[in-house]
Amino acid sequence: MSTPALQRRLGTFDATVIGLGSMVGAGVFAAFAPAAAAASSGLLIGLALAAVVAWCNATSSAQLAARYPRSGGTYVYGRERLGPWWGFVAGWGFVVGKTASCAAMALTAAAYLVPVAWQRPVAVLAVVLVTGVNLAGVTRTARLTRVLVALVLLALAAILLTAAVRGPLQPADLTGPSGVYGILQAAGLLFFAFAGYARVATLGEEVRDPARTIPRAITLALTGAVVVYAAVGVVLLLVLGPERLARSTAPLAEVLPPGAAWVAAVGGALASLGALLGLVAGVGRTVLAMARESDLPGPLAAVHPRRSVPHRAEIAVALIVVVLVSTVDLRGVIGFSSFGVLLYYFVANLAAVGQPAAERRYPHAFQLLGMVGCAVLAATLPWTSVVVGVGVVAVGVGYRWVRRRTG
Template sequence: MSLPALQRRLGLGDAVFIGLGSMIGAGVFAVWAPAAQAAGAWLLAGLAVAAVVAYCNATSSGQLAAAYPTSGGTYAYGRAELGEWWGFIAGWCFVIGKLASCAAMALIFAAYAAPPGWERPVAIVAVVALVTVNLFGVTRTAQLTRIIVVVALLGLAVVVSAGVSTAGSAHPAALVPSGPYGVLQSAGLLFFAFAGYARIATMGEEVKDPRRTIPRAIVLAFAGAVVIYTAVGIIVLTTLGAATAESAAPLADVVEAAGWSWALPIVRISAAAASLGALLALIAGIGRTTLAMAREGDLPRFLAAVHPRSHVPHRAELATGLIVIAALTLVDVRGVIGFSSFGVLLYYLVANLSAFRQRGQARRYPRVLQVLGAIGCLVLAFSLPWQSVVAGAAVVALGVVIRAVRLRFSRAA
């Protein structure tokens, strides 16, 4: 009996926009304050470290995706290159980390779009709406992501313009410089902003000419995000200074500091759109990884279904939506960033180790990038706030124990 298959409908532009949509919402509107608290005046150094590690991971993901153009991302790559256990750990880390990210993006959207007291109900409505969009098919996902990314970029352009008009004068006080550990912790938190290119790799069965398209799309989306983050980071620091670490909405504060109060609604709409874009792509990515894991029995096989008309993993995406809705009653935005980063950094550790093992024509990048990426993932993961490390390690261990017990009983049967 053949397994259900997805359809190749996405071109290079679609894949790049899905990657950008996954990254921009997370990084620009969620992570500057906690990263500034960790790194102080060295925030941009933390951004540089995160970008270097992310670049290594991006090249590893691109190299692997070209060799294995299938759904599941590093879950599939780890199984093929390192073995079933490595693949499971990668897939499990991705799913738990990105489920947390979904909750964060829904709450960020609601913080900008909902009236006071209605944040969580509005966040739940957003999840229901975007799961519904995904269920109509991946081309609908790509089309909506393009619109969302354009709206978000227009809003960011307004923020940068406002900041340029007042940078260095409105808030001259400097953040206190941090030590190396603070920079690394900041980098680990900022890495949360770069993980969106994984969404392209997890959709390997739906991209046209994947061996050529996926590596190019990953690099292009990553490069675009680096330029945007650097510009916004410089503007936030030079405009807000010490206030960056305490700001709940730093981009809105930049606009206010510039005296551009008329632009606040634009920033609010931009933030909401960017968060929706990230949430939309996250739901799609989790659904594809869940599909791949269910096909192999690492998650319930019930989730391996592909809808005959829309050609999407509808049961996996519905399950994703239900879990995120449940999580929205328990979590806050800052609490899930570190947890998500821990899981995703371990996911990319497996990606780098998998790419390191590739040989012959499958190799596209020097092995030194994979070594640097693997070391960077480990260092940043364990530089995160201890609460995130403990919670992340506990959930990863729980997944390993459950799989080990299941395998033992299946062998006994």
């Protein structure tokens, strides 16, 4: 009897939409204020820097995914090219950081929709519903993501057009002045917004013609996200100004007339749900890959015989997220999540550097620039994010060492 396996059901369009839905998530509604606090109007330089580093990382991911079209993303690439420990560090950082992001997205969606007293129950309900969609099959995930992405883009277009027409637009130096450290910190925080293209790579076993589809989908999704974030950043700076933007808790709502603030609320809720949908799917596939190699408990490697999804892995992720949203508020984890993702892509770039010429699609310079960019942005994040990130990696290394010694 054959073991159930994931099925290749996604084409370029669906893979692109899943990546875009993961990037045009709550970050577009939440990341600009802390970035402005770090870099003032220089946040646009930070955004450009984050986009360059993301592009370098994307080329590495695309090149590796074409060679290793399996679930797990950089966890698989690190193991194959660098060794089991490198893969584990990347996978562990991704799973822990993005599980925390799942909780943050669920709580953010609830915060847009209901009063404080109802936010935790609604966040739990959001996790349950999203997990149910993912468990129904990857094509269901893709269909719902299409709807959510379309609605979010419509909401953003309405917000930006209304803000630009309503004004008043404030003449501003959109590129500074800001200190280098502040710009680097803003870039690290805004990198959180671009991390969603990893979802395409983690679905490597579920796309058709992966050598062609994955690189195209990653490039298209990242390009679309950069355009959206650049437009939002420019409008927010021109309408609110850097000082007001830095103090704002809901900048996209502030640029609207009082009676229209609900558009930003609905858009923020839908964006958060879209990001949550992609996150649960991506984390579940990475857990599946780690369980296959006994870096996580073996039963989590199961694939549902009819729906072809890693059902145990996704249910386990959902249960942990439910516990988190029921007990703690993780909406401030942008820095921590960025640290984990920057570590993840540092490993991806390092793995891509060593690929032979026959597998190479992009120059070495892209991977080297990506490595340096990831290291610099991680080091310049808020110190609390760096300390927590290093601590999480240390816990993971200790867990694997004990597991290997006792297993």
